[in-house]
Amino acid sequence: MRLYSKTRQHVDTEKTQKDGGASPSVHAGSHLAPRKSLLDKSRRRRWLRTGAPVGFILPIAVILFWQFASVAGWIDQNLLPAPTTVAATTVGLIRDGTLGSDLLASGLRWIVGFLIGGTLGLLVGSLVGLSRIAERVLDTSVQMLRTIPFLALAPLLVLWLGLDEPPKITLIALASFFPLYLNTFAGIRNVDRKLIEIGQIYRLSQPEMLMRVILPAALPEILTGVRYALAVAWLALVLAELLGAQQGLGYLLSEGREFVRVDIVLCSILIFAIVGKLVDVLVRGLEVSLLRWRDTYKG
């Protein structure tokens, strides 16, 4: 709202400036008449904008139908237990601490893997973005590696690194590396040369240029890379834990499958979905607060 009134204010300032510089003044009244229809429209759609949870209508409807179908006996409860059963199992798993420790184990793997892979992606992407020599030396190789589905590397990693943490972390790191590499590289190459020139005029050193001009300018793309990397790392986590783990959400999942406990499988899938969504919301919030200087189409 603050932003909107500022924009309105400057339009009027330019209009009322008759000499070198006038102070900003607001004549909102004269603008109201022609904008009436626009305002009406925005009022009509306010319930959509103010974050009413319309996104939950569909999932809730599906769950209600699922419950109804279970109670009515349309669904074999061994293959697809009712939502209430899944909920009860989930509560049980929370109560005995299984879910907590599994979530913690998975979360740690995810974060460590993402931090290693993401940092490397950011560093190598910056290097390749900044130096044409580095681009010629490294980019072809990285692009070739990128085309390998990282899932295909899983057996190899197990053979090389054993069954413990290292192959899992490596797989997650690999998955997070490429999105950050690609987006950092592209982000740096998209920086407006005219802004770099301003930096040159101020005689910024190379590190200053990087920190004060290039990285801030590339930040929107880098953050897109972060979001994408977190999502792919989350996928890699499931696979890594299915390879054989003693703890973690993937372990819970495979355990549920082995004992034909569909309710446990569903519960872990549910947790995967919730955590993935929560983290995405968090990163999106970070994006909004870091990029509020942008003037982009908001739909």
Next chain:
Amino acid sequence: MSISLSLRHFEREFESATGTVQALEDVSFHVAPGDCIALVGPSGCGKSTILRAIAGLDSNYSGEVQANEVAVREPDLSRGILFQEPRLFPWLTVNENISFGLRLPRQECLRRAHELIDLVGLGGFEHAYPHQLSGGMAQRVAIARALAPNPAALLLDEPFGALDAFTRIRLQNALENIWLARKMTMILVTHDIDEAIALGQRVVILTARPGRVSRILDIDLPYPRDRGSERFAHYRRELLIAFDLS
């Protein structure tokens, strides 16, 4: 504290797909400390190239470019530059843009930014982001930023070319006042004849391809200049004749 700027036998070639193009040929002129000259010529005659060389952003030329009798090798804060686009950093506020690159204590940066914001008439917009400003206001911020390091010379590359006529005249007047108060050496590249007469003590006229100095016209009018005056019109006619437009 202003400096002299001079070009001697300045030549610049550009490589293009069809071969080498001679953009500028044997350009020489001298600007005394505190003087303001306008560089006028048809588009593509290399006006901006000259300015970029003086700013230290381009060194692929032959001949000499000097600031205060010393050869220019790289950019320096003593020579401020203003481009046609404001070139503000979109992630910095007006305040932060103006004090960008000032290697001074924070308090001093703020004080200077505040003073310059007043000078260019943008009070109340200290914390606005560039996308919240109109074109004219953004260019005011760019002027303030160029003035922030207290440059001894100001290089202006068609600074008002992208603005509407009213805003342009307003900003020309603002610049005139700033120059009269601070007396930094100025070179104003423009294709606007009125702008050249309104601000320049001399007008250097360039020909197109290759760019060469065809004439230097002294504008003998007192400041602040009256655009409606008889003598202003006389100089306008002179320049139009020089460009074969009259």
